[in-house]
Amino acid sequence: MIPIPLLVALFLAFAVDGPSAPPPEGADLIEAVLWVVAGGLLISGLSFAVGLGTAWRVRRRGYATSRMRRDLVIGSRLLNVGTMAVYGWMIFDRGWPGVVLDAWGWRGSILVDDLLIVAPFLLMQLCYWWGTYYGERAIQGLSIARSGRATARHLYLKERQSLALILPIVSLFVIRNDVIGRLWPRWETNSWSEPVDLAVLGVGILLISPLFVRLAWPTRSLPDGPLRRRLETIARRSGFRFTDILVWDTDHLMVNACVTGVLPQFRYVLLSDALIDALSPLEIAAVFGHEAGHVAHRHLPFFLFFFVGCLTFLTLTSPVLNGLESWIATVPGLDLASLPTLRGVVEGVLALACVGVVFWLVFGEISRRFERQADVFGCKAVSCGLTDCPPHFDFEDDEPEAPGPPIQALCPAGIQIFSEALASVAHQNGIDATARSWRHGSIASRIAFLQKLIDAPEREVLFQNRIRRFRFGLSALLVASLAAAGAAHWLGLLG
Template sequence: MESTNLWVWVAGAVLAGRLGAEWALEALNRRHLRQVAGCAEAGGSEGSGRARALAYAEARSRFREIELLWETALLAGLWLTGWLARGWEAWQQVVGTGVWADAGFVWAVFTGASVASWPLRWYERFHLEERFGFNTTRPRTWWADRAKGLLLGTVLGLPVLVGLLGLMRWDPAGWWMWGWAFVVAVQWAVSWLAPVIILPWFHRFSPLPEGPLRERLLTLARRIGFRLADIQVMDGSRRTRHSNAFFTGWGRFRRVILYDTLLAQLASEELEAVVAHEMGHDRLRHWQKMMVGSALGLLAAFAVAAYAAQVPSLFRAFGFPGPEPAILLVGLGLWAGPVSAWLAPLIHACSRRWEFAADAFAARVLGTAEPLCRALERLHRENLMNLPSHPWYRWVHESHPSLEERLAALTRAGRGPAPAGDRSSA
């Protein structure tokens, strides 16, 4: 078998293997969820809540299958049919060559792939999420978000692409080390500036009003040594009824962000527990570890790209005359998802471990796990996430432990009350 044909078969196997494995997991998880919901109803639990959570989980699972099929078809269409190679040839004939022209092609491919997913995103927001009462986004807001995203991708992404292509021309052998350092620096800069430049462009933020809750959270931050610029409320309800809390930024830009939907759902003690959990991630240096892990993963990706640049048969297999820096970047971006999917279990295992640690941190600094237990139960119920996934599915896909696992971990540590019956549906 010729090497060019071998690369096509490898690409097809990666795509088909991922699609088949993901679909099998989705089917396995749906069967498991039906069994869990059926057992809960037979045991006298609140069947209506479980039934609605099951319907939501199944709808999300079916949507995920369609999403995977669409992503697979898009990649197969671009690479295995020669469309990308013909597009590259036409682009050079019309636009020309050079760093900026090549960067424009890469940007156009990434933008086209993003726009191609818009029908799925629209269906997800205005049909799936609408069906279960979560959507509050107006079509005008949705389209404005898409336009802002495109503009932001152009302003930030195009210069990065130009910089990478320039480095590839400047140092063909060692570009990948320089390029890695450059991209990591950009990522860190963006994460530093996001709270004051990027996020306010999409959402409205206001300081948490003066009062007992604000003082309670500020006192918590001082007690555990969490450097905090402000506590702000985000208008999450303009887009969804889902709730969340997170912190973002570095140094004097660091902020704790609370969804306004979260404030409406939880009592003060429960909000304090959720914020303590988020602060625990920082005090235990989970965010720093995540950034280092991301940087190492990116380094490995750039090293693989550097190797691929030395394999002419890889490019010829997909219709290109030889190694092309722009095509290398396109491949790096488009194939990152299917390839990294096989590493997801390792990444999510670390994330779940950190969630357990942050839960324990919150219970320790508050002296009790009871508010955190109540908050977790309420959030899982409100977000229709109170059905535990199949262990294999959770191992591959989920960055958080199940509600039962989190409550059991706190109970075993003697920091919280034992769940009374089926707490996940309380």
């Protein structure tokens, strides 16, 4: 549920220094705005081409094939990357922040200037959702001829979901850029202001985002009944504390679940309406256990540590790029008047490439390992603890306030229940089980890993030990890199 494209867009807009060229005026201003509009129209046109093209292929064939689903997924990913690339081009080549802040005179305003700077990305993202939605409907076997109301509701739900993630981030950026800048102007000139601000912003976002999710997402509390009591029993067995279990209204379009909140006082587990309808109570309990596993293994704080640490490292080492302008000036036949713009473009491309490599390789590897660790926890949530079951004992009939035995060992029935839940989620979402996912891995590979634990339960101990060593090694590497970059920054060795 991490909004990677949004985080990259905010990083490009506010965390990377843009070109120092003067703001455009007159005809140059009109040209800059027209180029920004053209970039937005390009992404919009490609989005509708992918979505309507998929719908046309489905209608021509009469049904959706696995290749059509795969092509839609690939097209959507390329559009996501393209949206970020076009937005970076707007920022660094077309000077969009200069248009908003100086040419239009919004510099110094609170919130308005930040929203206007991010507005092109948000509008492109909205058009991306709109265009690809037609392809999603066709893949699900739904007609697009009379989908106006459904499309409006889909975009409404998407906007509400994004709002929950945008508001805490934008609010904290506003506090950093506007409020602190006015109250403590000397702090902005401090060389350590950006790294410290990034750390504080990251912690703040992680702490307050659950409140925004609760307020902005269309949710309702899961009513009392057999399902809620079953989930509460699992929570007691695993020592998992939460504020509430919420039904997440997706208009029955998404079979999914998530957990939000580091602190138990502001922690919510969200189960989509379609997931509750499509899965059996035992399978829902296994999915609930998966979300509890993310909390039990402290995945959310580690993600925060990794994300903030990487951004802080990039911020500390950014002075290395100060020599770009003098290096670009050596290019033969180059107009010296365009140096600031070219420097901004190159800097933006390099920053985006660094962020992309880190997230695609390292973050993806972390996320896939953590997903498997949470999968194991989900199996344990519906396990009886006996490695030689069946017969399988179900804890559904525990007394409401009885703590129940703690979750300890896996059992074959528990593994099978969670594997079936994974397969059902893939089927209901129209996902090819063999399709790769850089964040989660393929459903087939996750199920195959769990099935191996039935024949060799000792693999689980080895797997958990490898995860611990991986986390420790990555943490040590990141801390050492931050220490080295901080020392070099302090001594002025980075330029």
